[in-house]
Amino acid sequence: MSEKKRLVINSGNLFDSITGTIKENQTIVIEGNQIVWVSDSGSFEKEKNDTIIESAGKTVFPGMVECHIHLSMNGEINMERAQLRTKRDMYHFYSLVNAQKQLASGFTTIRDAGSYDGIMPSLRRILDYGVFAGPRIVNSDKGVWQWGNQESVYPEALLAWDREHDQVIAGVDNVKHAIRDLKYRGATYVKTATTGGVLHGMESKVSFSLWTDEELIAIREEAHRNDMHVAAHAHGKAGIDKAVLAGFDTVEHGSFMDEESADLMIKHGTYLIPTQMAAMGLISPALLKTMPPEVQKKTIEVDSAMKTNHKMAHEKGVKIAIGTDAGTPGNYHGNSGTEIALMVKDVGMSPVQALQAATIEGAKAIWMDEKIGSIEKGKLADIIISDNNPLEDISVLEKWKNFSHIIKDGKVMVKNGILTYFSPVEKPPL
Ligand SMILES: [Zn+2]
Structure with a gap:
């Protein structure tokens, strides 16, 4: 088992922006600022240092x-x-x-x-x-x-x-x-x-x-x-x-x-x-x-x-x-x-x-599709978890509170419209 700290979005309904379809019960594993694994929740293996965001019934889409x-x-x-x-x-x-x-x-x-x-x-x-x-x-x-x-x-x-x-x-x-x-x-x-x-x-x-x-x-x-x-x-x-x-x-x-x-x-x-x-x-x-x-x-x-x-x-x-x-x-x-x-x-x-x-x-x-815009292995971990499905009602996207988690660069930065990220950076990587 790896000692790495991973962030896991477990069992959400994932919007595949490439095909325009929803895939149900998908799990996303993030290491650092990258998506390293996306697949059916059934094949996900938990590791001891994982931080898990349970997302059953929620819609997960790219930032x-x-x-x-x-x-x-x-x-x-x-x-x-x-x-x-x-x-x-x-x-x-x-x-x-x-x-x-x-x-x-x-x-x-x-x-x-x-x-x-x-x-x-x-x-x-x-x-x-x-x-x-x-x-x-x-x-x-x-x-x-x-x-x-x-x-x-x-x-x-x-x-x-x-x-x-x-x-x-x-x-x-x-x-x-x-x-x-x-x-x-x-x-x-x-x-x-x-x-x-x-x-x-x-x-x-x-x-x-x-x-x-x-x-x-x-x-x-x-x-x-x-x-x-x-x-x-x-x-x-x-x-x-x-x-x-x-x-x-x-x-x-x-x-x-x-x-x-x-x-x-x-x-x-x-x-x-x-x-x-x-x-x-x-x-x-x-x-x-x-x-x-x-x-x-x-x-x-x-x-x-x-x-x-x-x-x-x-x-x-x-x-x-x-x-x-x-x-x-x-x-x-x-x-x-x-x-x-x-x-x-x-x-x-x-x-x-x-x-x-x-x-x-x-x-x-804006020439960034190799890094962002879809939830795929190898891309940067910019991800939104929404309580409601914007494809059923597009106005879901107009209300910040619908987004239970906003993840940018692999870090949870916002929960339900409130900023929760305070920098742990003691020294910027100059
Ligand atoms: Zn302008």
Whole structure:
């Protein structure tokens, strides 16, 4: 008998994210941070140092993947006031608590889509060390951005800050340098935008990219050469199609995609990250009334276009993974289960497809499917044990309390919505 300490999830009903089926009475054995054995409970042999979580009647599924959030943003309705009243270093602490909300809601891996520079690479490292409870982080640091898509309306003092924070470049050589620099700073993928945004006023062109085709191809080539995938924020069709044709891996938002865009995405294998929660947050009456009338109109148009076009994309067969844009106004961390429910309600996925989008498809979209996204021997032990079966009622995923155990990296970190992990690390493995 081995003297190793093992964590055993005994006799649960296991969701196989690869085949989309439930296998009853399965036992999972974890050693360190890895799954080392999965099979019928009948053939499990207990060892003396085993810690056993009895899971009869419970549903066991892979830790979920959130492909689009902003950890340093809190979802404040009044963004400008929040920015003016927050000291720079406070964002580190907000990012940690937001990461923990993601973990407690079942997301053991998150992809940050842009936070203040330097915060995410540090948070990623400290969570990898096991110093705090938190998800694994894939991050773009501050990303690379097009400049001048819309006129800035910042006062001069903030314009200087904005220029310093945002990585703004032009030309193929500068693009390559910027991506190498992001890698050096600790980014693990590349985020950019090929259209303007929703909130930037009517001058923001949601269907126009300042990047030339040569620059877009250079972004993709240099990122892939550095083992980083590439994501494009894109609302309008022109920007979506340009990103897909340049070989980008994921399109974020995809609001005004049409059938031609969908066909291109299928041909190129591009993932869509719908972020419907972002539009839902913005169209709440409390938030809408804070916007100028023309921006209100644009926001409502984006919300309704997303619903129609994402459904069309799913029906045609575009690959979809889960992302909410949490952190944007009215869109709070810890609610990503609702985005999964929206995939069933508005996009037309079956509950099985929606849970696959949140697990194995998310892992593929962010190039991590060799390590996470399914419960298999050799994969990292990121596992959720749920009192209720989300395939019978998808809203199970919206309530943290349903998850009796959330295991990340082989450690039980959350029980029924409450963080239970306090680091035993006396010395980080520097
Ligand atoms: Zn975003």
